[in-house]
Amino acid sequence: xxIKRDLYLSRLIAREHNGLIKVITGVRRCGKSYLLNxxxxxxxxxxxxxxxxxxRFAFDSADDLLLIGENLIxxxxxxxxxxPERFMAYIRTMTTGDGIYYLLLDEVQxxxxxxTVLNGYLRHDNMDIYVTGSNAKFLSRDxxxxxxxxxxEVHLNPLSFSEFMTVWEGxxxxxxxxxxxxxxxxxxxxxxxNRDKAATLQRLFDEIYIKDIARRHDVRKKxxxxxxxxxxxxxxxxxxxxxxxxxTFRSVKKSNITSGTIKRYIDYFEDSxxxxxxNRYDIKxxxxxxxxMKYYFSDLGLRNARINFRQFEQNHTxxxxxxxxxxMRGYNIDVGVVPIAEKNINGxxxxxxxxxxxxxxxxxxxxxxxxxxxxxxxxKREQEIRSFRKIDDSFRKIIVTRDTAHPxxxxxxxxxxxxxxxxxxxxILE
Numbered sequence: 001x002x003i004k005r006d007l008y009l010s011r012l013i014a015r016e017h018n019g020l021i022k023v024i025t026g027v028r029r030c031g032k033s034y035l036l037n038x039x040x041x042x043x044x045x046x047x048x049x050x051x052x053x054x055x056r057f058a059f060d061s062a063d064d065l066l067l068i069g070e071n072l073i074x075x076x077x078x079x080x081x082x083x084p085e086r087f088m089a090y091i092r093t094m095t096t097g098d099g100i101y102y103l104l105l106d107e108v109q110x111x112x113x114x115x116t117v118l119n120g121y122l123r124h125d126n127m128d129i130y131v132t133g134s135n136a137k138f139l140s141r142d143x144x145x146x147x148x149x150x151x152x153e154v155h156l157n158p159l160s161f162s163e164f165m166t167v168w169e170g171x172x173x174x175x176x177x178x179x180x181x182x183x184x185x186x187x188x189x190x191x192x193x194n195r196d197k198a199a200t201l202q203r204l205f206d207e208i209y210i211k212d213i214a215r216r217h218d219v220r221k222k223x224x225x226x227x228x229x230x231x232x233x234x235x236x237x238x239x240x241x242x243x244x245x246x247x248t249f250r251s252v253k254k255s256n257i258t259s260g261t262i263k264r265y266i267d268y269f270e271d272s273x274x275x276x277x278x279n280r281y282d283i284k285x286x287x288x289x290x291x292x293m294k295y296y297f298s299d300l301g302l303r304n305a306r307i308n309f310r311q312f313e314q315n316h317t318x319x320x321x322x323x324x325x326x327x328m329r330g331y332n333i334d335v336g337v338v339p340i341a342e343k344n345i346n347g348x349x350x351x352x353x354x355x356x357x358x359x360x361x362x363x364x365x366x367x368x369x370x371x372x373x374x375x376x377x378x379x380k381r382e383q384e385i386r387s388f389r390k391i392d393d394s395f396r397k398i399i400v401t402r403d404t405a406h407p408x409x410x411x412x413x414x415x416x417x418x419x420x421x422x423x424x425x426x427x428i429l430e
Contacts, residue, residue, distance in 0.1 A: 001167055001190060003031070003159060003163060003166060003167055003186055003189070003190075004039075004163070004166060005031065005034075005035050005039055005156070005163065007160075007328070008035055008039075008154060008156055009035070009039050009040060009043060011154050012024075012035075012040050012043075012130070012154055013043065015152055015154070016128060017100070017128055018152060019122070019150075020122075020147075020150050020151060020152035021118050021119075021122065021129045021130075021131060021147050021150055021151045021152065022129065022130040022131070022152050022154060023131055023132075023147070023151045023152065023153050023154070024036055024130070024131070024132040024153075024154050024155075024156055025132075025153055025154070025155050025156065025273070026155055026156035026157060026158075026273060027158065027209075027272065027273040027274060027298050027299065027302075028204070028208055028209065028212070028272075029185050029186070029187060029204060029208070030156050030157060030158045030185060030186070030298075030299075031156060031158075031159075031186045032132040032156050033058075033106050033107075033132055034186070035132075035156060036104050036106060036130055036132050037056055037058070037104055037106060040104065040130065041054060041056060041104060044102055049102065050099070052094075052097070053097070053099055053100065053101050053102060054101075054102045054104065055091070055094055055095075055101060055102065055103050055104065056104045056105075056106070057087075057103075057104070057105050057106070058105075058106040058107055059082055059105070059106065059107040059108060059109075059110035059111050060072070060106070060107040060110055061106075065082065067090060068082070068083075068086040068087050068089070068090040069086055070082055070083065070086060075110075080112070081110055081111060081112035082110055082111045082112060083112065084111060084112050084113050084114075084116075084117050087111060087117070088117060091103070091121075095124075095126065095127070098126075099126065100126055100127070100128055101126055101127050101128070102127075102128050102130070103121065103127055103128070103129045103130065103131075104130050105118075105129070105130070105131045105132075106131075106132055106133075107132070107133055108131040108132070108133050109133040110133075114131075115146045115147060118131065118147065119147060119150060122150055155273075157184075157298065157324065157327070157328050158183060158184035158185050158186075158298060158299040158301075158324075159184030159185075159186060159189060160184065160324075160325060160328050160423070161175075161176065161179050161184075161321065161325070161423040161424065162423060162424050162426075163184070164179050164184055164189060165424065167189065167190070172420050172424065173404075173420070176321075176402075176419070176420065176423075179300075179321070180300055180312075180314075180317045180318070180321060181300070181301070181304060181309070181312065182194070182197045182198070182201070182300075182301040182304070183201070183299040183300045183301020183302060183303075183304070184299055184300075184301070185200075185201070185204070185299055185301055185302070187200065188200050188201055188301055197301070198305065198309060201301050201302060201304070201305035202305050204302065204305075205302070205305060205306065209272065209274060209302075210222065210225065210226060210229075212272065213225065213268045213269070213272055216268075217268055219265075219268075221257075224249075224255065224257055224261070224265070225265055225268075227249070227253055227255075228245065228249075228262060228265050228266070229269065229274075229306055230306055230307060231245060231248055231249075232245075232266075232269070232275060232295050233297070233303050233304075233306040233307045234307055235295075236295065236296060236297060236303060236316050236317075236320055237294055237295075237296065237315075237316035237319045237320060238294065238316070239280075239292040239293065239294055239335075240292050240293070240294075240295070241291040241292040241293065242259035242260070242262045242263045242266070242291075243259050243291075244292065245259070245262050246258065246259045246262055249262075266295075273298050274297065274298060274302065275295050275296065275297055275298065276295070276296050276298065276323075276327065277293050277294070277295050277296075278293060278294045278295075278296065278323070278333050278334060278335050278358075279293050279334050279335065280292070280293060280334065280335045280336075280337050281334035281335065281336055281337060281359050282337050282339065283336050283337065283338050283356065283359065283391055284338060284339055284390075284391075284392075285339070288334075289337060293335070294335050296319075296320045296323045296324065297320060298324065299324075300317060300320055300321065300324075303320070314373050314402070315371070315372075315373040318371055318373050318400075318402060318419060319357060319371040321419070321423070322357075322358070322369065322371050322400055322419070322422070323358065325422070325423055326358060326360055326369070329362075329426060329429075330362055331360040331361060331362045331367075332360070332361045332362070333358050333359070333360055333361075334358075334359040334361075335355065335356070335357065335358070335359070336355065336356030336357070336358070336359040336368060336387070337353050337354075337355060337356075338353065338354040338355070338356065338387045338390045338391060339351065339352075339353050340352060340353070340354060340390055354386055354387035354390060355387060356368050356369075356370065356387050356388070356391075357369060357370050357371045358370075358371070366393075366395040366396075367395060367396045367397075367398060367429055368388060368391065368395060368396070368397045368398070369397075369398050369399075369400060370384050370385070370387075370388070370397075370398070370399045370400070371400055371401075372384045372399055372400070372401045373401065373402050374401060374402060374403055375399070375401050375403055375416070381399075384399055385397075385399065385410075385412070385414055388412070388414055389412065396415065396429075397412075397413070397414045397415070398414070398415045398416075398417060398429070399414065399415070399416045399417070400417055400418075400419050400422050401416065401417075401418060401419065402418065402419050403418055404418050404420070405418060406418075407421060407428070
């Protein structure tokens with residue numbers, strides 16, 4: 001069963017022949033290789049590109065390596081990377097004709113000096129280059145700098161809910177419950193048994209994510225790294241900072257880990273696309289507040305596996321789903337803060353801060369969004385829209401809820417939509 005990734009295919013198509021190295025990034029096992037070598041390859045073939053002008057090469061494939069005189073087992077035994085001279089000699093023999101050649105290179109980090117090799121190919125007018133990789137170095141957010149400003153990133157997320165629903169056989173209500181629990185990693189979604197899904201997610205952490213981070217950054221205390229990830233998993237969508245996390249370690253784990261080490265570990269998680277941070281933004285003062293901030297997981301299945309599926313707070317999980325959807329649609333996300341001053345019954349002034357879950361910016365466009373799992377009565381609604389009423393600008397204000405009411409505007413111009421329509425209709429924010 002194939003899961004279509006039309007959004008990302010369109011992003012690759014838009015970058016054809018732009019003179020840059022197209023770099024597909026994303027958390028491991030989110031489908032980068034399939035997007036490049038199957039979906040994009042099929043697009044090139046269907047539009048009439050001669051197959052001899054589409055060069056696919058996987059640097060972890062024993063068959064491909066034999067084409068250039070390398071041996072996968074020997075490389076592993078000798079703990080070395082692929083000889084670039086052998087690879088370049090092979091490419092020279094494959095690109096002797098006229099016209100554009102498309103290089104689709106998978107696991108390119110296994111090629112020694114791959115940055116230099118690919119930068120050199122940019123000088124060839126007859127080459128259009130697309131690459132992906134899967135180790136911690138290549139997944140790093142700063143990989144584009146390796147190409148000296150000549151890289152063009154296409155970031156691939158785990159499946160969105162709309163992509164998930166293309167292969168889900170039930171209704172959207174049951175589908176969202178499944179999606180919020182097991183996430184959108186393709187190989188997990190395609191499993192039929194829930195126990196198998198949970199076991200697969202656990203194996204991904206045990207065998208891939210933590211090992212990659214520890215190896216790349218030479219982490220000596222791997223248990224602290226994992227414990228921090230557990231704590232972040234338990235507090236998804238909650239405000240926190242390194243100092244607060246340090247205190248948690250001291251009180252719960254009896255650990256003397258420093259806030260500096262915690263900050264460094266969090267950077268490692270972000271570099272590998274496991275989590276993302278959202279800064280706080282003073283909407284009235286138009287200024288950022290450095291700390292605390294919120295953290296969201298790129299995939300909820302991975303988050304839930306990290307805590308053995310014990311905690312399933314619907315409100316925070318829904319918030320994470322909405323955050324990921326907004327990021328997939330290209331928005332930059334902040335956590336909004338609205339300072340207010342109010343007089344109490346004694347006439348004294350008290351100051352407090354109201355929160356807007358998401359301040360969403362895309363170019364000059366801005367949208368304010370509140371995530372509310374349910375709005376059972378008017379009192380709850382008033383609580384959700386209070387911060388909206390304190391904002392003086394005219395940007396759109398939206399409440400996303402799991403209640404199944406149809407979209408509607410109130411007298412203040414605030415739109416309420418159910419999360420199913422929000423996730424399945426990309427035009428709903430327009």
